[in-house]
Amino acid sequence: MDDPFGGETAISNSEEGLRYRGYSIQDLADESSFIETAYLLLEGELPSQEHLADFRALLGDLADVDVSIIDFIEEIPLHVPQIDVLRTTVSMLANFDPQPDETGPATNLDKARRLLAQLPVLIAARQRHMLGLPMIDSDPEFSYSANLLYMITGEEPSALQEKAMDVSLILWAEQEIDASTLAARVVTSTQSDIYSAVVAALGTLKGPLLGGAAEDVFHTLMGHADPLDEWVREVLAAETPMAGFGHGANGEADPRAAILQQYCTELADEAGNFSLEESAEVIERIVWEEERLPPRLEWPSARLYRYLGMDSGLYVPMLAVGRASGWCAHVIEQTQDNQPIHHASRYIGSGPRAYEPVSERG
Numbered sequence: 472m473d474d475p476f477g478g479e480t481a482i483s484n485s486e487e488g489l490r491y492r493g494y495s496i497q498d499l500a501d502e503s504s505f506i507e508t509a510y511l512l513l514e515g516e517l518p519s520q521e522h523l524a525d526f527r528a529l530l531g532d533l534a535d536v537d538v539s540i541i542d543f544i545e546e547i548p549l550h551v552p553q554i555d556v557l558r559t560t561v562s563m564l565a566n567f568d569p570q571p572d573e574t575g576p577a578t579n580l581d582k583a584r585r586l587l588a589q590l591p592v593l594i595a596a597r598q599r600h601m602l603g604l605p606m607i608d609s610d611p612e613f614s615y616s617a618n619l620l621y622m623i624t625g626e627e628p629s630a631l632q633e634k635a636m637d638v639s640l641i642l643w644a645e646q647e648i649d650a651s652t653l654a655a656r657v658v659t660s661t662q663s664d665i666y667s668a669v670v671a672a673l674g675t676l677k678g679p680l681l682g683g684a685a686e687d688v689f690h691t692l693m694g695h696a697d698p699l700d701e702w703v704r705e706v707l708a709a710e711t712p713m714a715g716f717g718h719g720a721n722g723e724a725d726p727r728a729a730i731l732q733q734y735c736t737e738l739a740d741e742a743g744n745f746s747l748e749e750s751a752e753v754i755e756r757i758v759w760e761e762e763r764l765p766p767r768l769e770w771p772s773a774r775l776y777r778y779l780g781m782d783s784g785l786y787v788p789m790l791a792v793g794r795a796s797g798w799c800a801h802v803i804e805q806t807q808d809n810q811p812i813h814h815a816s817r818y819i820g821s822g823p824r825a826y827e828p829v830s831e832r833g
Contacts, residue, residue: 478656478812482512482800483645485719488726491645492516500730505640506530506615509796512645513583513803526584531611533588536596537567544593545600553597554682554787558673560593561586565666574664576803582665583799590795591615594788595622616640619792624780631741632779635734639775642727642768643793645800651675651682653812655798659805660812672798676791679714685786687714688773692750699750703757715770716758724765731771738778747774 489496510518540563609618616636620628654675655668676682696702719725739748
């Protein structure tokens with residue numbers, strides 16, 4: 472099972488630092504926007520000014536979610552995790568797609584745009600309902616990331632908050648062939664629809680060994696015992712994995728974590744509260760001293776979303792907003808030269824056995 476996909480992709484690679492379609496994530500984080508990066512992943516090239524403006528306007532036009540889905544969101548019991556609500560409502564979106572059974576690359580591109588437009592609405596609708604607050608319509612003058620924050624919190628984000636959200640979505644957008652991408656491509660390889668593929672990807676993202684680690688990071692930062700350094704060493708001595716740490720797929724430190732760390736520092740400064748950063752620094756130092764493990768992207772992401780006014784239940788859905796562009800890009804790529812994805816297993820069960828009638832088994 473070392474290489475269950477074994478295919479080729481033109482979407483991203485990490486051989487010379489993580490790159491999307493050949494562009495370094497550092498350059499994209501510094502100079503691009505999430506919408507431009509999503510366009511790059513889906514279309515294969517950076518857009519012209521005109522195409523970018525058209526793409527932004529199109530997402531605004533596609534953001535309306537059928538009222539019956541909103542009503543359903545409000546009927547789901549409040550204890551149900553946000554990521555479960557998102558997974559269920561993404562599945563429902565397929566029922567309102569004008570071309571539900573079309574699965575070609577061009578049609579899937581249209582569906583991908585619709586998904587990108589509607590995911591923030593689904594998440595915001597659930598969060599506002601949980602808080603007993605009315606939904607807020609997006610502002611056509613705001614960017615995608617600014618609207619995401621605005622619809623959730625009800626407050627216009629600062630320029631720093633908007634940029635931090637944008638960068639986090641860019642950094643989460645593409646993960647090569649991780650478990651969630653593989654799930655999406657396997658579903659697509661059966662000629663199923665893009666909604667089913669994204670639902671499968673969302674199912675993997677929930678797991679604590681993938682996106683769910685971001686929520687675990689928050690509980691680590693907020694629920695530790697004092698003194699902190701002793702607590703960290705006790706956790707590590709008990710061989711309990713510390714959420715948010717580990718090497719990347721290529722065995723190197725995750726370069727995205729350092730990029731997002733910068734925004735955590737700036738947001739802490741804007742808020743005038745460095746307590747989370749101080750705790751994070753202690754944990755990072757000890758985990759490196761004891762285990763030689765660097766932070767992964769989940770580590771700064773949890774703090775960043777906290778600074779942006781989100782509770783821990785929103786962390787994994789935020790990752791899903793970013794990941795959706797990458798998942799959809801892989802769905803489209805899979806349909807362009809599709810081969811069913813399967814992998815043989817090695818049997819480790821019993822050898823040949825003679826069947827005994829149930830009356831003779833005692």
